[in-house]
Amino acid sequence: MSAPSAGGASRDGYGAALLNLAEDSRVVVIEADLGKSTKSCLFRELYPERTISLGIAEQNMVLVAAGLASCGKIPFASTFAIFTERAFEQIRNGLARPGLVAHICGSHGGIHTGTDGSSAQSIEDLAIYRTIPGMTVMHPSDDLSATVLTEQLLEHPNPSYTRTARNKTPRIYTEDSVKALQIGKGSILTEGDDVAIIAIGVMVNKALRAAELLRSDGINATVVDMHTIKPIDTELLDTLSNTVSGIVTVEDHSVIGGLGSAVSEYLSETSPIKIHKIGVNDRFGESGGSEELLDLVGLSVESIDAAARTLL
């Protein structure tokens, strides 16, 4: 899978999915001011009677979603990833604990969010939501997969958190290939027996490019888009751990608690395989261009390539 076509940002995919879901009258969209950024504004424009604007008040937003869910509605609430964290306890106690189903979307996740600086760069969202019992946690890699996975939430039995990204990145999927995606099932993008690279979000594209570098030296890598971090696809992890000599995990997220942790937690009990975690190493970001920042913290094609070679 080389030279993917330019696409949209995963947040655009979220906005498109809401429009596709609109024909179900149970769907309600909730905003805390940032609808233009999260792309829920597209739904608001066409369905104002099913869009609730609550101002800059994330804690209130989560419980309003819970109340709607208790009456049979399917709320989709969004703001920046970092600001959902302000309502963590509301999501834990007010939404997930009573078993209510609403879907939280945090856009602008990760350090690649860029020039806004460290206050906007959520690098711990996936970790904290993963700790909530019954919570589904996702981070799609492009706009098309964000659309398909968000659409699948309509019949999903659990509350969820989906992180989307601010910036456009090359498409991973085609209109056709994306149809095979399923919540909870990792997506194998290339296959190779030497090493596996498991990535999420904007790092999936870099993982594919690293795999090409490896291939030019005769090293065959499997690349997985693990768009669902919880529940993690343990069946796929079992298969990989029996096939390759090592696994690299790659995420624009803290190395503490995210994808790398989820993979390690499972495989440390089932397999002796070596795992190398690439992510943000327990530090905050700063203002800068997306690519500059990713390079600054070591989230690069080169670092993935180098890590993979140490596992052969």
Place this chain on the structure above:
Amino acid sequence: MIHKAGAGHPGGSLSAIDLIVGLYGTQMNIDSNNPDSPHRDRFIMSKGHASPAVYAILKEYNFLDQSDLDGFRSLGSVCQGHVDMKWTNGVDFSAGSLGMGLSFGIGTAFAAKMESLDFQTWVMLGDGETQEGQIWEALMAASYHDLDNLHVIIDRNRIQNDDFVNVQMEIGDVAKKVEAFGWNVKEIDGHDMEAIVDALQWSMETSGPSAIVAHTVKGKGVSFMEDNPSFHGKAPNDEELKAAMEELV
């Protein structure tokens, strides 16, 4: 209930019980044979530590029986320490963390409007609870969206966990503050049943969201609990239970 469990919140249950009796007796459209009816009125007990008051009224309305109440706070009991919709028929909110109930009530009130259902949402808040910022987010949102099917009762018992509210962090003239957020507000004596019933009806007839600030006495009806911060979250011992029951019955 609380004595048997050896833990619980008698003070805030006794301050709220007259209000709850008035509400269930005159307004709440509920049916224990159909606890999930989409048409049922919602009572959102945001000060969820006053769960004994809720369980007591739910027993009166046949959602619970005495054995359920006897299990209060014990493993597997439908009567959890704080009211919890996941565990108890007739409970429509999972409380325990203060400040969240009014926002939840905005959600149910919105759902009613979207589905053209005429059920009402009644939310009870503690006065100490209004120290939570989320309450003011919700007050602002409810008036902006003109949710006339949303009603709030504030149990102004002047005591919170550690001490009197005015010692911990005085909330001042809460009626004026809520009014400034665009609500209709009425202040009453929260132990005067006629005033309670009138205020509830006033709330039904008022356009826009409305709040009743009910001045109450924490531990009402038990002399040694009244206005006593130490009975916010403490179970009575054997002697205290006996004395309390003699005063109450």
